[in-house]
Amino acid sequence: MRWTRRIRILWQGTFLALSLWLLERLAAGDARAFRTGVLHEADPLSAASLALADGGFPVALLLAAALLLLTLVLGRFFCGWICPLGTLQQLSSWLLTPRTRRESLDVNRLRPWHAWKYALLAFLLAFALLGSTQAGLLDPLSLLARGLASGVWPAVLHRPPVPGGILAFALLLAVVLASRWVPRFFCRALCPLGALLGVLGRFALLRVTRGKPACTDCRLCTFACQGGDEPLGIHRPGECHVCLNCLDACPEHALRYGLVLAQPDRPARPDVGRRALVGGALLGLVGAPVVRASGGGREAAHPRLIRPPGAVAEEAFLDRCVKCMLCGAACPTGTIQPALAVAGLEGFWTPVVVPRRGGCEFACTRCGEACPTGAIRPLAAARKTGYDGAPPVRIGTAFVDRGRCLPWANQIACIVCEEMCPTDPKAITVARADERRPDGTAVRLQRPQVEPLRCVGCGICEHRCPVGEEAAIRVSSVGETRDPLNRMVLGS
Amino acid sequence: MRKARGTAGGDPASGAPNGTVGRREAAIRLSQAALAGVAVAGGAAFFAGRVKAAASAPAIPDWRVPAAGPAARAYAARGDDAARNVRRVLAALGGMEAFVRRGDVVLVKPNVGWDRLPEQAANTDPKVVAELVRACRAAGAAKVVVADLSCNDPRRCFARSGIRAAAEEAGAEVLDGSQLRMVAAAIPGAADGLEVFEPLLRATRVVNVPVAKHHGLSRATLGMKNWFGVLGRGRNRLHQDIDRTVAELGAVFRPTLTVIDATRVLLGNGPQGGSLDDVRAVGAVCAGVDPVLCDAWGAAQLSLGPSELGFVGEAQRRGLGTADLAQVRELGRT
Numbered sequence: 066m067r068w069t070r071r072i073r074i075l076w077q078g079t080f081l082a083l084s085l086w087l088l089e090r091l092a093a094g095d096a097r098a099f100r101t102g103v104l105h106e107a108d109p110l111s112a113a114s115l116a117l118a119d120g121g122f123p124v125a126l127l128l129a130a131a132l133l134l135l136t137l138v139l140g141r142f143f144c145g146w147i148c149p150l151g152t153l154q155q156l157s158s159w160l161l162t163p164r165t166r167r168e169s170l171d172v173n174r175l176r177p178w179h180a181w182k183y184a185l186l187a188f189l190l191a192f193a194l195l196g197s198t199q200a201g202l203l204d205p206l207s208l209l210a211r212g213l214a215s216g217v218w219p220a221v222l223h224r225p226p227v228p229g230g231i232l233a234f235a236l237l238l239a240v241v242l243a244s245r246w247v248p249r250f251f252c253r254a255l256c257p258l259g260a261l262l263g264v265l266g267r268f269a270l271l272r273v274t275r276g277k278p279a280c281t282d283c284r285l286c287t288f289a290c291q292g293g294d295e296p297l298g299i300h301r302p303g304e305c306h307v308c309l310n311c312l313d314a315c316p317e318h319a320l321r322y323g324l325v326l327a328q329p330d331r332p333a334r335p336d337v338g339r340r341a342l343v344g345g346a347l348l349g350l351v352g353a354p355v356v357r358a359s360g361g362g363r364e365a366a367h368p369r370l371i372r373p374p375g376a377v378a379e380e381a382f383l384d385r386c387v388k389c390m391l392c393g394a395a396c397p398t399g400t401i402q403p404a405l406a407v408a409g410l411e412g413f414w415t416p417v418v419v420p421r422r423g424g425c426e427f428a429c430t431r432c433g434e435a436c437p438t439g440a441i442r443p444l445a446a447a448r449k450t451g452y453d454g455a456p457p458v459r460i461g462t463a464f465v466d467r468g469r470c471l472p473w474a475n476q477i478a479c480i481v482c483e484e485m486c487p488t489d490p491k492a493i494t495v496a497r498a499d500e501r502r503p504d505g506t507a508v509r510l511q512r513p514q515v516e517p518l519r520c521v522g523c524g525i526c527e528h529r530c531p532v533g534e535e536a537a538i539r540v541s542s543v544g545e546t547r548d549p550l551n552r553m554v555l556g557s
Numbered sequence: 558m559r560k561a562r563g564t565a566g567g568d569p570a571s572g573a574p575n576g577t578v579g580r581r582e583a584a585i586r587l588s589q590a591a592l593a594g595v596a597v598a599g600g601a602a603f604f605a606g607r608v609k610a611a612a613s614a615p616a617i618p619d620w621r622v623p624a625a626g627p628a629a630r631a632y633a634a635r636g637d638d639a640a641r642n643v644r645r646v647l648a649a650l651g652g653m654e655a656f657v658r659r660g661d662v663v664l665v666k667p668n669v670g671w672d673r674l675p676e677q678a679a680n681t682d683p684k685v686v687a688e689l690v691r692a693c694r695a696a697g698a699a700k701v702v703v704a705d706l707s708c709n710d711p712r713r714c715f716a717r718s719g720i721r722a723a724a725e726e727a728g729a730e731v732l733d734g735s736q737l738r739m740v741a742a743a744i745p746g747a748a749d750g751l752e753v754f755e756p757l758l759r760a761t762r763v764v765n766v767p768v769a770k771h772h773g774l775s776r777a778t779l780g781m782k783n784w785f786g787v788l789g790r791g792r793n794r795l796h797q798d799i800d801r802t803v804a805e806l807g808a809v810f811r812p813t814l815t816v817i818d819a820t821r822v823l824l825g826n827g828p829q830g831g832s833l834d835d836v837r838a839v840g841a842v843c844a845g846v847d848p849v850l851c852d853a854w855g856a857a858q859l860s861l862g863p864s865e866l867g868f869v870g871e872a873q874r875r876g877l878g879t880a881d882l883a884q885v886r887e888l889g890r891t
Contacts, residue, residue, distance in 0.1 A: 094712045094735075160585060397710035426710050428672055428717075471797065480774040481793045485708060487672075489831025495773060511774065529708070531793040 069309045077152040084149040092218040092394045102437030110258040111387045114193040114200040118384035140269035141262045145306030150205035158244035173290045180337035182260035184345035191349025197411045201388030212237025214394035215403050225422040229403035267303030279319035286311035361409015366551040368541035371418040371461045375433035375442045378547045385440035388414040392432035398423030420524025420540045427487035461522030462544040463515050469537035472510040476500045482526035482538045492519035614741035620763040620813045629886040631845025636891040639820040642842035643688040659697030664760035668767045671829040672709035678821035678836045679829045681768045683723035685818045690727035702756045704732040705786045711735050739789045746805035752789040765812040769819045769855035771827030775799045779852040780815045781807035800867030807872045816844040817855040849878030854885045
């Protein structure tokens with residue numbers, strides 16, 4: 066094995082281990098201020114989507130721009146050397162494939178479907194242009210983080226169940242297992258980030274070239290080729306992951322990776338027809354309004370569409386959220402979950418608060434600290450709780466269901482919601498009442514009522530309510546700080 | 558099954574000649590062996606757990622020390638130094654040595670229910686907890702465990718209350734709700750069927766150390782109410798007849814010592830408070846072998862008479878102790 070390959074494997078292992086470790090630390094509640102989302106911040110696909118959707122220039126774009134510049138020099142080294150999802154696929158292909166060497170040769174040829182990813186990229190960017198960031202659905206970093214954060218950790222750490230997580234995990238599993246049949250199938254055919262890097266990678270200064278006289282056309286170089294970019298034929302630097310396996314495999318040492326200033330021929334365009342590109346973009350331009358019209362929180366607030374504290378208004382939120390679920394991994398109570406239907410089709414897999422699962426910790430601000438894109442802004446604890454003097458950050462309002470509440474409906478004493486209420490003074494107060502049980506015995510009851518201007522919507526009341534499967538006090542999004550129109554009380 | 562991969566000349570990718578095991582093959586075999594091992598161990602653990610669960614739930618032990626005969630059933634000390642107050646009441650009771658033998662496993666059960674700072678008086682003062690841990694260690698305890706099942710996120714509660722740091726520094730093993738294993742136990746009464754955390758059943762001595770504070774339903778939460786914190790899911794139903802259930806828990810859980818922390822007491826917005834306006838610095842600690850008497854003393858620090866608390870009356874009727882405050886010996890202020 067040549068040193069280039071050893072070093073590459075070392076890099077890949079390091080970045081995979083680092084990203085898994087950071088995610089694990091985040092979920093374990095490590096109090097140290099790791100920048101868990103740093104890879105996500107350097108993600109040019111997220112940055113491009115955010116810039117198109119939000120019209121702004123996210124600070125994170127600086128890191129992403131650096132990655133793009135490096136890609137212009139080195140090619141798609143990110144895919145072959147850094148991307149943890151790429152590494153996982155490579156690992157699974159190496160471990161699981163029962164391919165013969167003849168089959169490997171065949172499977173690593175450049176195929177027409179390698180161009181799908183460019184059409185997908187056009188589709189996603191067009192979608193973003195109309196103000197709906199969907200890049201996170203297939204962005205490899207989001208895909209991996211989401212699958213682990215909402216699919217694996219809840220199972221391993223005995224957290225509350227996460228219905229949307231199993232789908233996220235299923236997609237992750239499918240991506241990783243697909244490599245058994247086609248190595249790095251996701252990278253070659255679907256990855257929109259790979260496509261974006263490929264568009265620049267084909268101009269890369271450093272690339273794999275073939276010294277013609279030494280080459281015997283044995284094609285050994287394609288046996289372990291990750292990108293399916295045909296180092297032997299018309300090499301496609303836009304598809305090449307710079308894994309450098311080909312250099313290692315060449316018995317004649319006829320391949321080299323180095324500076325190519327004078328291009329012998331024009332850089333091979335991505336093999337994508339103009340029709341596919343335009344079609345993808347048009348589909349995005351038409352699809353975005355249609356998806357939006359299917360409903361969600363954009364035009365009208367939804368009672369159970371409760372966003373984590375610090376979340377920006379719904380329009381901006383859908384611009385910025387890349388569905389990585391780092392917020393959910395950071396949440397100590399497991400109340401932040403990937404949405405299935407509550408946020409509409411375009412809000413699929415965006416984080417929502419499900420109070421029955423946990424309740425938002427009053428002074429906790431971890432979700433905002435973990436968010437890599439500013440969809441959830443970081444809050445100081447004093448700001449969130451209102452201890453700094455300004456009104457606290459509200460994510461909704463609790464309502465007592467008098468038809469289910471024990472003291473209201475059944476003349477049975479209970480004050481659990483009042484006890485749990487963290488605000489000061491409490492948003493849940495009790496009204497005393499002397500009543501008779503159905504059997505005639507006298508009882509003194511304390512019946513909960515909510516003062517909406519004090520309630521922050523944290524939902525610990527709903528979480529702890531002893532009334533079975535559906536709580537007798539429930540939070541709905543009205544009164545949330547982030548939406549000045551979603552209000553009910555005059556003057557609030 | 559894997560023959561297909563082998564070709565004449567071995568696998569050049571792994572550089573393994575025929576007859577030896579390539580790196581990939583080795584990785585596959587190792588992971589298969591590991592998987593099989595995990596499966597067998599997991600299966601065994603699973604079935605072992607089921608066998609254990611099928612056995613009848615153990616009863617809660619009685620942790621009282623029969624021979625201990627302090628002159629009074631409870632002592633109270635006042636002063637600005639909480640740790641010194643603890644030392645004084647313990648000395649009056651005959652020292653921790655009268656209660657903890659060499660080799661004992663002691664559970665110290667503070668109230669760490671809430672994500673609040675010590676100044677907010679929603680949790681037991683960390684200095685009081687730490688001083689008790691030190692006293693148990695000095696008396697020869699093999700191990701001192703500090704544990705509680707919090708209402709807020711357990712990690713935040715133990716960190717911000719200061720109790721994790723203080724108790725660990727004093728030499729205790731500190732376990733929050735995310736680290737505690739729940740086990741079945743026989744609890745007669747309304748709490749029947751609820752689980753308790755495991756270290757409770759392993760302890761040979763138990764020191765109950767609640768903070769005295771206001772509660773919206775029972776008016777005050779003190780020592781007997783503090784047993785809610787050893788119970789798992791379903792304890793929120795106990796509030797439906799709280800005076801009876803608190804007294805019932807007092808009958809089930811018989812601690813070696815009850816120590817009421819009134820360093821700061823919470824007079825309103827209980828049991829978690831928030832505003833410093835609701836906190837009064839009393840600077841007192843009471844310790845005794847009579848949990849009802851200790852609760853009555855704690856209520857007095859909140860300006861509540863024993864007759865105002867339903868659970869104190871209920872506990873007296875059950876013969877769990879006396880609420881006669883004259884039996885608390887005040888050691889005075891330093």
